[in-house]
Amino acid sequence: MKFTTRNASRRTVLKGGAALAGALATPHIFVRNAYAFTNEPTGSTVTLGFNVPQSGPYADEGADELRAYELAVEHLNGTGADNGMMETFSSNALQGNGILGKKVEYVTGDTQTKSDAARASARSMIEKDGAVMITGGSSSGVAVAVQALCQEAGIIFMAGLTHSNDTTGKDRKANGFRHFFNSYMSGAALAPVLKNAYGADRKAYHLTADYNWGYTTEEAVRTSTEAMGWETVETVLTPLTQTDFSSYITPVLQSDADVLVLNHYGGNMVNSLTNAVQFGLRDRMVNGKQFEIVVPLYSRLMAAGAGENVKGIFGSTNWHWSLQDEGSKAFVQSFGQKYGFPPSQAAHTCYVQTLLYADAVERAGSFNPCAVVEALEGYEFDGLGNGPTLYRAEDHQCFKDVLVVRGKENPENEFDLLEVVEVTPVEQVTYPPDHPQFGGPEATLGTCNPGA
Numbered sequence: 001m002k003f004t005t006r007n008a009s010r011r012t013v014l015k016g017g018a019a020l021a022g023a024l025a026t027p028h029i030f031v032r033n034a035y036a037f038t039n040e041p042t043g044s045t046v047t048l049g050f051n052v053p054q055s056g057p058y059a060d061e062g063a064d065e066l067r068a069y070e071l072a073v074e075h076l077n078g079t080g081a082d083n084g085m086m087e088t089f090s091s092n093a094l095q096g097n098g099i100l101g102k103k104v105e106y107v108t109g110d111t112q113t114k115s116d117a118a119r120a121s122a123r124s125m126i127e128k129d130g131a132v133m134i135t136g137g138s139s140s141g142v143a144v145a146v147q148a149l150c151q152e153a154g155i156i157f158m159a160g161l162t163h164s165n166d167t168t169g170k171d172r173k174a175n176g177f178r179h180f181f182n183s184y185m186s187g188a189a190l191a192p193v194l195k196n197a198y199g200a201d202r203k204a205y206h207l208t209a210d211y212n213w214g215y216t217t218e219e220a221v222r223t224s225t226e227a228m229g230w231e232t233v234e235t236v237l238t239p240l241t242q243t244d245f246s247s248y249i250t251p252v253l254q255s256d257a258d259v260l261v262l263n264h265y266g267g268n269m270v271n272s273l274t275n276a277v278q279f280g281l282r283d284r285m286v287n288g289k290q291f292e293i294v295v296p297l298y299s300r301l302m303a304a305g306a307g308e309n310v311k312g313i314f315g316s317t318n319w320h321w322s323l324q325d326e327g328s329k330a331f332v333q334s335f336g337q338k339y340g341f342p343p344s345q346a347a348h349t350c351y352v353q354t355l356l357y358a359d360a361v362e363r364a365g366s367f368n369p370c371a372v373v374e375a376l377e378g379y380e381f382d383g384l385g386n387g388p389t390l391y392r393a394e395d396h397q398c399f400k401d402v403l404v405v406r407g408k409e410n411p412e413n414e415f416d417l418l419e420v421v422e423v424t425p426v427e428q429v430t431y432p433p434d435h436p437q438f439g440g441p442e443a444t445l446g447t448c449n450p451g452a
Helices: 059-077 114-125 140-153 183-198 212-227 244-255 265-279 300-309 326-339 345-364 370-374
Strands: 045-052 105-111 133-137 155-160 174-176 205-210 231-238 260-262 292-297 314-317 380-383 389-391 401-408 417-423
Touching: 045 059, 045 114, 045 231, 045 314, 045 345, 059 105, 059 133, 059 265, 059 300, 059 326, 059 345, 105 114, 114 133, 133 345, 140 155, 140 174, 140 212, 140 370, 155 345, 155 370, 183 292, 183 314, 183 401, 183 417, 205 212, 205 244, 212 231, 212 260, 212 292, 244 265, 244 380, 260 265, 265 292, 300 401, 300 417, 326 345, 345 370
Parallel strands: 045 105, 045 133, 133 155, 155 174, 205 231, 205 260, 260 292, 292 314
Antiparallel strands: 314 401, 380 389, 401 417
């Protein structure tokens, strides 16, 4: 598909309020009803809750997530221009007539990239709007908080963009599922590529977002690179609200580090990388080596924000619109026709999670969350853009190939910013469910909660 720049109009169906004022002021007890499970649909429609950052440092990702959710709803209801990935999905349970014959409606909320705000909007969707499933988010702190809320409420949580090990690690829940890859997988995929490109004798300085995603990403990348010979000379935490990273870059210049690892995402990464380039880091020679910068988690939206500064910089990503498998091409075609530009990895994972939930309900023949859990645990599928994929029963983490990418030196257009340099096979990024980075033997799912 040929993409041109335009401002896409977006139609969002809203039902009820965005957040329940004061919902977190006191401990909350969910009110049970006489039905078999929380928010059991009894009419001709079913409501899904799309909870994304519409403001804050990850707002660009949130906007693309909402676009993908709207497209998924159109495909599920059979009202889109085409059927997207429903045509390539290895399951044939979805027929374009809603979910179990019920028309899909949805409500939206703004997480603000804040856990309390995200929980409040999710609670409103559950209690006021009758949402039977909650999905979304572009922050692992938000994902962990909302996942715990959904477990308590008896609602399925289909995590959106969340990369921290904790989501399916120490904070895993029976009612929660993650299609997106994680920090461990990024480290395992990146380390061999970085060794081949920059050698085994390197000194790394880490700037890390001060919340659970940053912690686990730093740990994963540090552990993987140290195992191949790199030395970690410093690790520094930065606030999620930081916009100017100049004061954090100056100490890097005064160290003997020859690699800067930016464990930042969204607007944070755009700003920190821009500051690093402005300070001349990429032009420096240290320890007889060219200074390098690494961005462990990349997205097309971040690359667009950082512009020329991403050229040649390695990172990892869950999916990229240039992939040539049939599922990816179908999704890019469908998304591009509707919005005029290619989807981000955030859009992809949110679209896929919506289809996977609907498919599980159809295969189970029920919206009961425990039936959905049973349908998804150990589920193997294909045709959704990442090749053969497994939803592992022990932790509800998807296992699939991981992409290592690099900022493209000579992009052909404004969307052609990243190139896939290696497709890391799933075997290289697979780990046992009780791995220390995921909470060890003490981390367990618990049991499914149907709520009512």
